[in-house]
Amino acid sequence: MQSPVALIPQLAAHIVAAGGKRLRPLLTLAAAKLAGYRDGQRHVALAACVEFIHTATLLHDDVVDESALRRGQASANALFGNKPSVLVGDFLFARAFQVMVEDGSLDVLRILAEASATIAEGEVLQLITQNDTSTTEAQYLAVIEGKTAALFAAATEVGAIVADCGPARQAALRSYGHNLGVAFQLIDDALDYSAAQEALGKTVGDDFREGKITLPVLLAFQRGDAAERAFWRRTLEERAQAEDDLPRAIALMQKHAAFADTVGRARHYGQVALDALEAFPDGAERRALAGIVEFCISRAR
Amino acid sequence: MQSPVALIPQLAAHIVAAGGKRLRPLLTLAAAKLAGYRDGQRHVALAACVEFIHTATLLHDDVVDESALRRGQASANALFGNKPSVLVGDFLFARAFQVMVEDGSLDVLRILAEASATIAEGEVLQLITQNDTSTTEAQYLAVIEGKTAALFAAATEVGAIVADCGPARQAALRSYGHNLGVAFQLIDDALDYSAAQEALGKTVGDDFREGKITLPVLLAFQRGDAAERAFWRRTLEERAQAEDDLPRAIALMQKHAAFADTVGRARHYGQVALDALEAFPDGAERRALAGIVEFCISRAR
Numbered sequence: 091m092q093s094p095v096a097l098i099p100q101l102a103a104h105i106v107a108a109g110g111k112r113l114r115p116l117l118t119l120a121a122a123k124l125a126g127y128r129d130g131q132r133h134v135a136l137a138a139c140v141e142f143i144h145t146a147t148l149l150h151d152d153v154v155d156e157s158a159l160r161r162g163q164a165s166a167n168a169l170f171g172n173k174p175s176v177l178v179g180d181f182l183f184a185r186a187f188q189v190m191v192e193d194g195s196l197d198v199l200r201i202l203a204e205a206s207a208t209i210a211e212g213e214v215l216q217l218i219t220q221n222d223t224s225t226t227e228a229q230y231l232a233v234i235e236g237k238t239a240a241l242f243a244a245a246t247e248v249g250a251i252v253a254d255c256g257p258a259r260q261a262a263l264r265s266y267g268h269n270l271g272v273a274f275q276l277i278d279d280a281l282d283y284s285a286a287q288e289a290l291g292k293t294v295g296d297d298f299r300e301g302k303i304t305l306p307v308l309l310a311f312q313r314g315d316a317a318e319r320a321f322w323r324r325t326l327e328e329r330a331q332a333e334d335d336l337p338r339a340i341a342l343m344q345k346h347a348a349f350a351d352t353v354g355r356a357r358h359y360g361q362v363a364l365d366a367l368e369a370f371p372d373g374a375e376r377r378a379l380a381g382i383v384e385f386c387i388s389r390a391r
Numbered sequence: 392m393q394s395p396v397a398l399i400p401q402l403a404a405h406i407v408a409a410g411g412k413r414l415r416p417l418l419t420l421a422a423a424k425l426a427g428y429r430d431g432q433r434h435v436a437l438a439a440c441v442e443f444i445h446t447a448t449l450l451h452d453d454v455v456d457e458s459a460l461r462r463g464q465a466s467a468n469a470l471f472g473n474k475p476s477v478l479v480g481d482f483l484f485a486r487a488f489q490v491m492v493e494d495g496s497l498d499v500l501r502i503l504a505e506a507s508a509t510i511a512e513g514e515v516l517q518l519i520t521q522n523d524t525s526t527t528e529a530q531y532l533a534v535i536e537g538k539t540a541a542l543f544a545a546a547t548e549v550g551a552i553v554a555d556c557g558p559a560r561q562a563a564l565r566s567y568g569h570n571l572g573v574a575f576q577l578i579d580d581a582l583d584y585s586a587a588q589e590a591l592g593k594t595v596g597d598d599f600r601e602g603k604i605t606l607p608v609l610l611a612f613q614r615g616d617a618a619e620r621a622f623w624r625r626t627l628e629e630r631a632q633a634e635d636d637l638p639r640a641i642a643l644m645q646k647h648a649a650f651a652d653t654v655g656r657a658r659h660y661g662q663v664a665l666d667a668l669e670a671f672p673d674g675a676e677r678r679a680l681a682g683i684v685e686f687c688i689s690r691a692r
Contacts, residue, residue: 097515150481153473176477180484180514183507184507184508188505191504196495199492206488209485214479
């Protein structure tokens with residue numbers, strides 16, 4: 091994060107110090123260990139690259155979403171303005187590639203460059219589906235595969251690359267990361283309508299206020315009658331929201347089991363992730379990665 | 392620019408179709424030829440990478456500057472909104488790295504990753520100096536070396552890399568690009584206060600309205616008396632501008648030869664760029680690159 095332009099480390103330090111689970115770099119570290127990487131420190135530098143790319147996307151997301159809060163604190167754009175947030179995002183993105191070049195693996199560069207392009211595609215697709223209740227579950231899945239699962243998959247695959255564990259185990263770790271990422275985002279999207287969210291220090295209903303079409307909404311909309319669909323169109327498409335609309339949205343989701351079924355979909359992807367780990371012998375590292383699946387899904391309880 | 396998310400090629404095509412001089416990719420092509428590259432097509436793909444990085448920065452710049460126009464047409468942010476502009480910038484940036492990975496040279500990746508980080512640093516530094524009349528000429532130079540010269544230098548150095556012309560000529564081409572880039576930006580900043588700008592289809596006074604501290608301003612401010620400095624502080628720091636302030640600013644620049652001396656500084660860097668070309672024997676390619684220096688400076692006439 092170092093730069094002679096002091097605002098860059100200041101702004102970057104703000105978002106890094108604000109916390110977060112550091113889930114993605116942890117995946118790179120754990121995947122490298124599970125894949126048999128023992129002596130070097132490459133996984134540490136590359137885990138930092140993964141987190142830098144993630145942080146860059148968060149900075150840009152908060153500008154795009156006009157978010158005032160990130161991780162329970164003032165967002166970088168709220169504190170420093172949109173302009174430095176966009177530019178420091180660009181800086182962190184470039185720095186990530188500089189660190190990868192120093193590492194010297196074209197495979198790693200290929201995986202993370204592709205993930206970066208896919209993230210942007212997913213974010214644009216999310217913009218297009220925003221406020222559109224005719225979004226299909228397939229489109230929603232494409233959004234979260236792009237904006238979230240792509241970097242999870244890249245994070246674990248990079249661990250496989252540094253361990254040089256062969257194509258089958260590399261594919262297994264990639265599959266684990268991808269499916270974990272889909273499960274993670276499904277739970278995230280369910281939590282946005284859940285009281286459990288408040289226990290995690292986040293506000294409930296952000297997606298609702300922005301008109302994001304996530305799976306709990308899709309399920310409640312598809313299973314709803316004409317009056318309910320009119321409610322979703324008014325609140326999410328026309329964005330005409332009154333004070334008691336969020337409680338009503340949550341009640342409709344409960345009525346149609348939209349929340350429980352979103353968690354159910356997440357369990358499906360979590361199970362695929364767990365099965366991918368069967369490519370590796372049982373042991374502390376495999377149990378740790380299996381535990382991450384459980385952790386992600388249990389957030390919704 | 393291809394993507395299944397149709398908005399991405401649409402937005403990217405808009406900014407590409409809007410024109411521009413394509414100066415940076417041209418530098419990569421010409422540098423590769425001058426350095427002796429004859430048979431391959433690597434320079435074409437890498438020239439596209441250079442233009443993609445440039446286009447990504449333009450998309451982000453226009454969001455950061457809230458520009459309504461780019462190359463005489465509606466800017467992408469004005470037409471498509473800030474959100475897709477930020478994200479398609481990210482996409483093009485990632486695509487550039489994907490194409491570089493396909494090319495396979497870690498040297499090229501290193502040069503363009505470093506240039507990308509330096510551009511972001513220069514842009515942040517520009518934000519910091521904006522509206523600050525105490526900015527020094529050294530700070531201004533650091534801004535334009537970052538935001539402009541870094542990519543010019545990288546563009547020509549990449550040409551040297553594909554030609555594998557050895558460290559001395561590689562350094563010469565890098566120096567040519569860097570000094571040309573500084574000269575180019577100096578002229579650009581002078582043009583913003585010049586009637587010649589209108590002949591190029593651009594509006595005069597954009598920098599003045601935004602309170603950008605460029606060399607013509609710096610020189611007029613430093614050479615001005617107390618009343619003149621108060622004028623610059625009011626218009627650029629406090630941004631309290633009346634209708635006849637731009638003509639007055641231009642008159643003050645003429646009074647203090649700020650415009651002519653900015654062009655003079657550009658000539659200095661242009662001469663350094665020309666001297667760097669002396670590392671190569673005379674010929675059509677060297678004369679073409681020398682001609683670019685003359686073209687850049689002659690824009691101010």
